[in-house]
Amino acid sequence: MALIEIEGMEFYAFHGHFEVEKIAGNRFVVNLQIETDCSKAGQTDRLEDTLDYQKAYLAVKEEMAVSSDLLEHVCHRIIQRIKTEFPEVQKVTVKVSKMNPPMGGQIEKVSVTLEG
Helix, strand or coil, rough: CEEEEEEEEEEEEECCCCCHHHCEEEEEEEEEEEEECCCCHHHHHHHHHHHCCHHHHHHHHHHHHHCCCHHHHHHHHHHHHHHHHHCCEEEEEEEEEECCCCCCCCCCEEEEEEEC
């Protein structure tokens, strides 16, 4: 098994429980880990023999554009999307961080990490 990581994907999105978050939006950072077999690609050096990172990024980008109340829901949707589009994937771990969340204090970020 190999671990493919796409780290530090930044998006401006409208996730949050509070109305102000749904209107004003916020900056989010997403890290994605995908466990899959890359042995064939290691031998052939062909993109069609591995997971296409660009397609995985675009799947995350599309899911981030769909507003959700909870980061847990965003993570779950990303995991399901990756597993649907790439059936060869063994495990997906996604971490979604909301930067500077409106919680009444100086907070760098809040994050949720799910694995599926």
